[in-house]
Amino acid sequence: MFFIECLSDLREFVPEPEVVAGLTFDGDPAGELELKISASAARSVSADFLATDEADLSEQEIHDVVCELANMICGSALSRVESAATFRLSTPRIMDSARDIATLSEAAASASDPFFEVGDSAIHAVELGSGRLVVSIHTEKLKWPLFPR
Amino acid sequence: MAYRVLIVDDSPAMRSFVRRVILLSGFELSECFDAGDGREALSLLQHEWVDAILTDINMPGMDGEEFLRLLAADDVLRSIPVIVISTDATQTRIRRLMALGARGYITKPFVPETLRAELEATLGVTVD
Numbered sequence: 001m002f003f004i005e006c007l008s009d010l011r012e013f014v015p016e017p018e019v020v021a022g023l024t025f026d027g028d029p030a031g032e033l034e035l036k037i038s039a040s041a042a043r044s045v046s047a048d049f050l051a052t053d054e055a056d057l058s059e060q061e062i063h064d065v066v067c068e069l070a071n072m073i074c075g076s077a078l079s080r081v082e083s084a085a086t087f088r089l090s091t092p093r094i095m096d097s098a099r100d101i102a103t104l105s106e107a108a109a110s111a112s113d114p115f116f117e118v119g120d121s122a123i124h125a126v127e128l129g130s131g132r133l134v135v136s137i138h139t140e141k142l143k144w145p146l147f148p149r
Numbered sequence: 150m151a152y153r154v155l156i157v158d159d160s161p162a163m164r165s166f167v168r169r170v171i172l173l174s175g176f177e178l179s180e181c182f183d184a185g186d187g188r189e190a191l192s193l194l195q196h197e198w199v200d201a202i203l204t205d206i207n208m209p210g211m212d213g214e215e216f217l218r219l220l221a222a223d224d225v226l227r228s229i230p231v232i233v234i235s236t237d238a239t240q241t242r243i244r245r246l247m248a249l250g251a252r253g254y255i256t257k258p259f260v261p262e263t264l265r266a267e268l269e270a271t272l273g274v275t276v277d
Binding site for chain 2: 046049050051061064065067068071072074075076078079086087088089091
């Protein structure tokens with residue numbers, strides 16, 4: 001659906017501007033998901049998704065696509081959880097990239113496995129063609145694995 | 150034949166994507182309306198007729214489940230076929246939405262062929 005290619009797991013970490021989207025979910029378990037993507041990858045993904053040139057994209061359009069990406073990843077991950085409760089996802093929103101998720105890329109850079117845990121969060125980090133994407137899911141009650149291996 | 154379609158989703162990016170996929174699938178659209186939630190969609194349906202509705206579930210304001218309930222309760226609007234497009238792939242949710250009257254259910258992310266197949270089945274047509 002997003003017409004991009006996931007090139008590999010993690011390469012050398014090079015800091016660059018990022019877009020962060022987050023949402024919460026109610027259900028069993030309840031929790032939150034944060035998605036952090038490099039600005040260049042966000043622009044590339046958005047151009048593919050909206051079938052337009054990167055140069056023509058507005059910041060709002062990029063934010064809309066990143067929010068939708070977070071929504072899809074969260075819904076897809078939660079659909080793997082065996083739960084009697086139906087999950088309800090909040091509307092994704094763009095977050096201040098200075099939040100604590102700022103540490104996730106550094107953690108991803110030092111991890112040998114693209115799937116790992118920091119504290120009580122499960123994290124998946126991948127390289128897209130044009131940058132890095134890091135997803136963190138935190139729940140009050142762990143029901144892993146949320147990410148496919 | 151050209152169709153009149155309503156896309157209900159709070160994400161402008163998703164509405165744009167669905168519209169593009171419908172056109173890429175070969176469906177000719179005479180009108181493509183959109184709405185940000187169920188309430189806005191119902192308001193639009195008071196004065197516009199559509200051949201099919203594609204709706205998300207999780208939306209602020211009126212969500213997809215309530216939207217489907219109100220469509221089913223309306224003697225006129227209940228005949229409009231509805232396809233749900235959602236990230237929720239759980240059987241519990243799918244069964245509930247189909248019981249509420251949805252004719253089709255697509256889980257995101259999806260490939261264009263999936264949407265095309267659902268639209269063809271729902272509208273009873275085959276598009277070249």
